[in-house]
Amino acid sequence: MxxxxxGLPNVGKSTLFNCLSNAKAQSANFPFCTIEPNIGIVNVPDxxxxxxxxxVKPVRVQPATVEIVDIAGLVKGASKGEGLGNQFLANIRExxxxxHVIRCFDDENIIxxxxxxxxxRDKETIDMELQFKxxxxxxxxxxxxxxxxKTGNKEAQKEEAVLLKIKAGLESGISVRALDxxxxxxxxxxxPSQFITDKPVMYVCNVDEGSATTGNAYVDxxxxxxxxxxxxxxxxxxxxxxDINELDDYEERQMFLADIGLDEPGAAKLIRSAYKLxxxxxxxxxxxxxVRAWTVDAGATAPQAAGVIHTDFEKGFxxxxxxxxxxxxxxxxxxxxxxxxxxxxxxxxxxxxxxxVMHFLFNV
Numbered sequence: 001m002x003x004x005x006x007g008l009p010n011v012g013k014s015t016l017f018n019c020l021s022n023a024k025a026q027s028a029n030f031p032f033c034t035i036e037p038n039i040g041i042v043n044v045p046d047x048x049x050x051x052x053x054x055x056v057k058p059v060r061v062q063p064a065t066v067e068i069v070d071i072a073g074l075v076k077g078a079s080k081g082e083g084l085g086n087q088f089l090a091n092i093r094e095x096x097x098x099x100h101v102i103r104c105f106d107d108e109n110i111i112x113x114x115x116x117x118x119x120x121r122d123k124e125t126i127d128m129e130l131q132f133k134x135x136x137x138x139x140x141x142x143x144x145x146x147x148x149x150k151t152g153n154k155e156a157q158k159e160e161a162v163l164l165k166i167k168a169g170l171e172s173g174i175s176v177r178a179l180d181x182x183x184x185x186x187x188x189x190x191x192p193s194q195f196i197t198d199k200p201v202m203y204v205c206n207v208d209e210g211s212a213t214t215g216n217a218y219v220d221x222x223x224x225x226x227x228x229x230x231x232x233x234x235x236x237x238x239x240x241x242x243d244i245n246e247l248d249d250y251e252e253r254q255m256f257l258a259d260i261g262l263d264e265p266g267a268a269k270l271i272r273s274a275y276k277l278x279x280x281x282x283x284x285x286x287x288x289x290x291v292r293a294w295t296v297d298a299g300a301t302a303p304q305a306a307g308v309i310h311t312d313f314e315k316g317f318x319x320x321x322x323x324x325x326x327x328x329x330x331x332x333x334x335x336x337x338x339x340x341x342x343x344x345x346x347x348x349x350x351x352x353x354x355x356x357v358m359h360f361l362f363n364v
Contacts, residue, residue, distance in 0.1 A: 001295070002039075003274045004069040004095030005204075008122050009113050011103040012206040012238040014038070017070035019241050019267040038070040044275050044282070044293070045268040048325055048355060052284060052291045055332055064282050064293040066274055069095055089133045093194060097277045098201040099270070100126060101238075104218035105208040119218045120225050123203070130196045131170045137195060138167045162189045170197070177201070178229060200277045202232045204270065212237035213261035234273060236266040281354040284325070285309075286334070302350040306360040316364035320346045325355035 005013045021040025044064040053061050071091045092098065102119045103112065142163050148156035162185050169179045175197035181190055190198060203226055205219045215223075215235045223233050237260065244256045244265070257265060281298045283305055284291065296305045302322075307314030323334065327342040334357075337343050352358070 001097075001278045001280060002067040002069050002095040003097045003099050003278060004071050004092050005099045005101060006071050006092055006126060007101035008103070008125065010110065011101050011122070013101050014070055015242050016099075016101060016204065016206070016236070016238045016267075016270075017068060019238060019245055019265070020068050020271060040068045040070075041065050042068050042271055044271055045264075046272075046282065046293060048282075049284070049291065049293050051329055052286050052357070055329070056286050056288065056291050058286070058288055058291045060290050062290060062292040064275070064280075064295045066271060066278065066280075068099075068274070071095075089129070089196065092130070092196055096199065097274065098196075098199050099204055099274060100201055101204045101206055102222055104205040104216060104222065104235075105211070107208070117218070119205070119222050123222065123225060127175065127197070128173070131173065131175060134176060134195045134197050135167065135170045137193065138163050138170065141193065142167070158185075159189045166190070166195070175229075200231075200279075201229070202234060202270075202273060202277050204238075205233060205235045206238045207235055209237050209240040209260055211235070212240060212266065232273060232277065234266070234270055236270060241266055281352070283352050283354075283356045283358050285359065286328070286357050296352055298354075300352050301348065302346055302352060302358070302360075303348050305352045305358065306362065309360070312364045313360050313362045316362040317348060318361040318363055320350060321359040321361070322346050322350070323357040324353070325357060328357050 005017055007013050017038055017040060020042050042065060044066055046063060049061065049063055069091065100123070102122055103117060104119050106117055142160065145156050145160045145163060149160045162181065165181075166176055166179065169176065176190065176195040177198050177200065203222055205215065205222055207216055207219060211219070212235065219233070219235055226233060240260060244253050245267075247253045247256065253265075257263070275295075279298050280295050281300075282293045283296060284293055286292075294305065294308050296308055302320040303314045303317040306317050306320070322344045323337050323342065327337055327340075328334070331337045331340055331342065334343070
């Protein structure tokens, strides 16, 4: 699953990408520093994994991961090809969720493409370009669907009605994710179209060091502007965190974080939030060879979770042995959990809970 970092040029996207990943993307004080998208595989920080490692003492530990894509800055007119916009918009379409970075700090030494700081204008510029691109998609689909609808095709008529609703919303400046659809409309017509503005979004307010914990007036404007969007807002002092990240000594990094009022890197909170934004959750396998966090969609069943390890596990699924994470920690080992009668045996309809420690029995 991919989360794409978007925003205007020079708002801190590549610096944020470098904070999140070990890859070193080019970052400089001029527009379009990034041309090709940078991709990083980022571990999801999870203290539960560390606790399981402490209890089981495995040979190796494997955390869950998220793929982060650093996409070049969009500008006004991107949907018409300005600033290589069509290429960059195609990169966004390939992601599953959007991390929208908005500049919320003053610094005359860092160029802004529009000459001054205005986070709401910046947000609206990006929103508008994404909406224009989705309008193109809707119009192309409508051309085909209308012909079929005129012949009396019931499915085509349903799709036409949904597309016309989306078109009217986009023309009014409303993103697809903010429109109401029935479950059938969403599954049959909206999701398969992969509209850019239907993707879940998190607004990342890039602030100065002094605003890292409290935010500032710019952040307040953003929060007010997105209050009806059902979107998350995260405050991050990206430049400061990048500087801290360069320190080799862990204790020194923690000391600097404490100095600005943080108990952990803001980047760690962002990764966890991105994981949730992608509608992902974690289950664990815990043995002496490996303790591992596995990623599944929220609402996944036990066989689907088994299939993440290997497709044969899902095909030949018999049952799952399940231990709640808190029970594993309380009793300290799988053997003691069993003794206490806290290990459950679950079948094909079991819906996996975040943090479950699982062992699968299968036969192929």
